[in-house]
Amino acid sequence: MNLLKSLKDMNAMVTAAPDLIASANRLADNAKLQQAQAMAPAPVAEPSAEALTPIAGVDLTVYVRVSKGIAAYGYDAAKLPLVASAYGVSESNWALAQAGWAARIQNDAAVGAKFNQLYAGA
Template sequence: MSMFKQFGDMAKMVKAAPGLIDQANTLAAQSEAYRAQMDAQAVHAMTAQAAPGNLEPIAGVDLDRYARIVKGIAAYGYDETKLPLVAGLFGVDPSSWVEAQAGWGARIQADRGVGRRFNEIYAAV
């Protein structure tokens, strides 16, 4: 009896195989499309250029100085409360730093080109 049951189970599996293969092929195609989309986004992020005017200084702080200040808190264990102190070491007064920090943070988030350039500077200093 068990041999006949095995044949029956095998027959069911063979009947189901085309549908399972179609599902697997559909999932593979969706996965490939998703990967292609992610690749395109990665290329765009790595080659993005900042919009005109978005690299202009904010409150007298250019992106290079901003990146150096942000990286400067490494000496303080990345304690963000030390940012005004480090900014002062770079000649930036507290009120200008508040404005620059908010402005550069917003630009970096809104413009991939600015974010890419910030990352380049941050990695280099």
């Protein structure tokens, strides 16, 4: 009798297996979708025109070019005024622009994202 009961239980299990497998696959697909959504970067709005106003005559594009330009000098920050002068920016204006843009980039995620986008493309 135990053998017959075991065979019936096995038959029930085999009959239910496709539904269980389909259910498990749906759960796995949902988990993958949720993970992809969680890993997607949050959209960042474009910076406002006010946030992109040049500082001491230095716009964000020039700030990026100067920031990236020190690569030729082994990223020696002391060379920033020299690189800035190649873009027509005086040392005193560069000091103001550097402090101002650093603050904007840190305080405004949209400006930071724009800086990163320009830096990667420059």
